[in-house]
Amino acid sequence: MGWIVFGLVAWFVGWQINVRLARRPKTRVTRLAVPVIFGITLVLIWESLVRGFDISPVLLPPPSMIAERFAASTGLLWTDFVQTVIKGALSGYAIGCGAAVLIAVAIDRFPFLQRGLLPVGNFVAALPIIGMAPIMVMWFGFDWQSKAAVVVVMVFFPMLVNTVQGLQSTGAMQRDLMRTYAAGYWQTLFKLRLPAAMPFMFNGLKIASTLALIGAIVAEFFGSPVKGMGFRISTSVGQLALDLVWAEIVVAAIAGSAFYGGVALLEKALTFWHPSQRG
C-alpha cells in the first residue's frame, strides 16, 4: 500500500512541478528540465506500481532491478553493443549512406533516370525491407556482415530519395549565377548543389540512423553468433530473464538516442545557415 501511495505522490509532485515550470517563459533550463522531470516521474511510478501491486518480475521488472542487472553485466552488454551497433549497424550505415549519395550524384546527371528512379525509390522506401533479413543471413552468413548488409539495404533508399531531392533544390537564379562565374559541373556541384542539398541529406541521415539500429537488431532474430543485442534479447526472453532484456533495451535506447543526437549535432554544425537551424 505504501508503494502505491508513494507512486501517487510522485505523480502529483512531478505533474505540479511541470505545470509550474511550463507556465514560466521558455528558457533553456525549463526546456530541458520539464521532460527530464516527466521521465523521472514515470520511472518512479513504474517502480512503485510494480512493487505496490506485487507484479512478478518475470512480467515487468522494476527499474531498480534493471539498473542492478545493468551494473552487474556491463561486460556482456559491451560485447553485444560492439557486435550489433559498431560492427553491424555503423558499418552498414556508412556503406549504405555513402553508396546512396554517390549514386544520387550519378543519377542527378541524367534527368531520364531521375524521373524513373524517384517514384521507384519512393515506393521501395515504403516497403517492409526488414523482410530481406532472412535472405541476407542466408547470403552473408551468421556474423555481423549479414547484419551490415540488411542495414545497407534499409538505409539506401531513404537516403537516395532525400539526396536526389536535395540536389534538385537549388534555384534557377543560383545556378545562373554559377554559370556567370563560368563554374564547371564539379565546381557547381561542390560549391552550390551539395551544400544546398545538405538539409535534405541530413533528413535522410536521421531517418537512416533509427533504421540502422532496427535493421541490425532484427536481423539477429534470424540467426547470429552467440553475441549481439538481438540474439541476447530473443534468448533472454526465452529464459524469462526479463531484467537482462530490459538492460539490453536501455543500451539500445542510449545507443539510438546518441546516434540520432550525433547526427543532429553534426547537422547543426554544418547547416547553421539554413532557416530551420537559426530560430
Add this chain to the structure above:
Amino acid sequence: MMRSLLPILTVVVAIFAFWYLGAIWLNSDWAYDKAGRLDKELSFAEMVADTWSQDKPKLPAPHQVATEIWDTTIDKRITSKRSLVYHSWITLSSTLLGFVLGTGLGIALAIGIVYNRTMDMSVMPWVIASQTIPILALAPMIIVVLNAIGISGLLPKAIISMYLSFFPVVVGMVKGLRSPDQMQLDQMRTWNASPTQTFWRLRLPSSMPYLFTSLKVGVAASLVGAIVGELPTGAVAGLGARLLAGSYYGQTIQIWSALIMAAVLAALLVATIGAVQRATLKRMGLS
C-alpha cells in the same frame, strides 16, 4: 504522368534484368557443383537454364517467385494454411487494428500537446526520443509477456504496430493543428468562437493534409510492426511467420514470395489512403 511512365518502365525492366543476372551469378556455384558430382560438362546455356530453375536457389528468378505466388494464392483454397492469402489476411488484420489504435492514440496525444502547454513541454521530447529506441527489439518481449498474462493472438502484434504508427501521426497532427495562422485564429476570436468551435471548424479541417501524409507513413510502419511481431510467436501464421519458416528450412522461393506479398500489401495500403486523401481533400476544397 505519361512523361515519367517510360523512365519508370525502364528502371523496372532494368531491375528485372539485374535480378536475372544476379540469379545466374549467385546460383551458378551450385549448378556447377551438381554437374561436377554427376561428371557432366555444363554448357553456358544449360548452366543459365539450371540457375533459373533450382529448387532451393540462393536467389530465385522472378518467374519462379511469380509461379510460387500464383500457386499459393490462386490455386489454393483461401482457408488453407498453405495459402498466401490466408497468411496475408492474418498480417493485414493485425496491421489494420494496430494502425487504427496508433492513429487514435496519435491524434489524442496531438490534441493534448496542442492544447496543453505542460504536455507539450513534457511529452513531446519523449515522443521523439521514443522513436530513436529500436522498438522492434521490444517485439519478442511484448509478445511473450502479453502471452503470459493471457493476451494472445491479434492484440500483441497490433500493439507493436500501434507503437510504430502513432509517431508519424503525432508529429503530423501537431504540425497540422498548429498550421492555421494568427490571422485565421483572430478571425475565429472576432466571431466569438469557443475553443471547441475553433477546434472543429478551423484547426481540425486545416490539419487534414498533414494527417493524410502521416497516415501513409504510419500504415507502412504498422505493416512492418505486424510482420516483425509475428517472428517470436514461433512462426504460426502470417507473412512474418512465412519468412521465418522459410529461413529455417532454406525455402528461398517461399521467403521471396512472402516478401513480394508484403510489398504488394504495403503498396495497396498506401494507395488506398492516397485515394481517400484525394477524395476527402477534393470535397473539402483543399486540393
